[in-house]
Each structure stands twice: as structure tokens, then as C-alpha cells.
Amino acid sequence: MPNVRYVGFRATTVWVLTLLLTGLAWSQQMSTVTGVKVSQKGQMLNIEVGASGRVQHRSKVLTSPQKFIVIDVFPAKLKDGVPASTDVNQGLVEKVRVKQYAENTVRIYVDVITPPEFKVVTAADSKGLTVAIEANKMAAGETKSAPESVAQAAPAQKPMANKPAPRVAQKPSVKPKMQVRAVAPARSYAYDGEGKAPVSALRARKAPKRAAPKQKLVTLDFVNADLVYVLKVLAKEMNKNIYVGPTVAGSVTVTLKNVPVEGAMALILQMQESEYDYKLLDYNTVVVAAPEKLDEVADNILD
Numbered sequence: 001m002p003n004v005r006y007v008g009f010r011a012t013t014v015w016v017l018t019l020l021l022t023g024l025a026w027s028q029q030m031s032t033v034t035g036v037k038v039s040q041k042g043q044m045l046n047i048e049v050g051a052s053g054r055v056q057h058r059s060k061v062l063t064s065p066q067k068f069i070v071i072d073v074f075p076a077k078l079k080d081g082v083p084a085s086t087d088v089n090q091g092l093v094e095k096v097r098v099k100q101y102a103e104n105t106v107r108i109y110v111d112v113i114t115p116p117e118f119k120v121v122t123a124a125d126s127k128g129l130t131v132a133i134e135a136n137k138m139a140a141g142e143t144k145s146a147p148e149s150v151a152q153a154a155p156a157q158k159p160m161a162n163k164p165a166p167r168v169a170q171k172p173s174v175k176p177k178m179q180v181r182a183v184a185p186a187r188s189y190a191y192d193g194e195g196k197a198p199v200s201a202l203r204a205r206k207a208p209k210r211a212a213p214k215q216k217l218v219t220l221d222f223v224n225a226d227l228v229y230v231l232k233v234l235a236k237e238m239n240k241n242i243y244v245g246p247t248v249a250g251s252v253t254v255t256l257k258n259v260p261v262e263g264a265m266a267l268i269l270q271m272q273e274s275e276y277d278y279k280l281l282d283y284n285t286v287v288v289a290a291p292e293k294l295d296e297v298a299d300n301i302l303d
Contacts (some may be wrong), residue, residue, distance in 0.1 A: 024135050031127070032051065033098070035235055036086065036108065038088055045090055045091070045134075045135040046132055053127060056073075057074070058071075059072070069109070072107050072108075073106045078098065114267065118135055136254045215261060220257075222254055233287055238261050245287075265286075
């Protein structure tokens, strides 16, 4: 007869040991993010995330209310003393931030002007990862033309001619006595002033068709180009004259594909180390200057 008590005890022991080993393995999986380092090589911006052990990651792009690249590193804890924020200001990238997002997740935010192309590469031993960003190149699908400001009116339907009803032979009937009343005219008439027949003032008129202005799209590829030269090229594409303030200077390294020309100008100015803005004047001229000098420069041109 088999020893039931011994077999049951052995099974219970194996089950307890399995739970202990599983718990021990889980506790060993938690790693520590030891640092976040930002470096640049050519046009590529690298964000290196160091970890004490094996980690995994997931990434996404948020565009509202602000634009971020988000990388979650897990399971991991953030080491004390790691800087919470690092200013970058290179191309489309403004800064890098890191925080303990959840109990076992470290979140890295990359603040951007507009989402660039990027990829996340795990280290060979899975102890850390690298976020490789093309800092001067927009991500595919992020450069959409602006919506048309004036909606095109739907063509009005042509009025259908009323077909005469078929005549039906009716039986003769006794005509009732008619009472004559004085009734005010129920319809009002308006004349179009061109000698045409009067038309009812209540008749619906066709909505005039308005052609929606189309946004011109441009493709740019500049490497260390002079800012003033680039602005003149964009103004020419806009069919406008341009006046650049005396303090405007800088260089442009950017790749844009099929973007609205006015949006390209705004983006390039936003990428500069110094703060610049632009203004469209009524007589087909673009003015570019520092924000505090923009109105003054525009007034001088008008004078």
C-alpha cells in the first residue's frame, strides 16, 4: 500500500519551494536606472539610459497638450541623485526629463517642438537602452497641411420642374355657392432691378461658391545654412517680400517634407537659440525680428 502521507508531504514541499524560487526570481528582476546621458554625433542625438540589470521598455508619442516622446523603462527604480531634467535645445529637441512614474517603472520624457524620427535600441546585455533621435528631421506623417480655412459651399440642387398632374375625368357635381372676401396679399415681391420678372422675396437663393485657398507645401533640406538666406527662400515661396531685423542671425539644419510654407518658417524660427518671431503686413511683406522689436520694426517700414 503506498505511503499517501509521504507523497502528499513531498508534493507540498515542491510547491512551497516553487513559490519561494519564483518570489526570489521576481525580486532579482528589479533593476536600478543609474543615469541618463545625452550626447550628439553628427545629426543624431543619443539619450543613453544606464541600468544595473536587465530592463524592458515601451515608447509612445504624445501630442496633447504638449509634444513629448515617452519611454517607460521597467521593472526599474530611479537611483537617487539622477538629474530630473537636462536642457538639450538641439534641433527639434528641447529637453530630457526623468522621473519614477510607477512603483516599478521609470519614465523618460523628451520634450520636442514637433515629433522627430527616433528609435529605441536595447543594450546587448539588456542592461540599459539608447534612444536615437534625428533631431532635425520630422517624423513621417507629422507634417500635414493645415485645414482649409474656408469651407467650399456645397452646390445647390437644381429645382425640379413640377410635372402637370394627369387629368382625370370627374363626375359633374353641384357647385357650392362662393363667398367673396377681401384678403390681403399673402406674398411679397422683390424686383431684381434688371427688368426681369418679379420673384418672391421668400424664395431661397443659391449660396455663392467660394474657392478655398490652398496651402502651398514645400520640401526643405538645409545643413548649416544661413538663417537669413533660408528666410528669403521661404518668403519667395510665399510670393511675399521680406524684411529681416538687424539682430536676426543664425544657422539652419533641418529636413522637412511636404509642410505648409508658413508653418516651415515658424518652425525654423522656433528652432533658433535666440528668440525670433514674424509678422505679415497688409501690403504683402513679411517682417522678422525679435519679439520685443517686431512692432517697432514694422512701424518703421510703414513710415
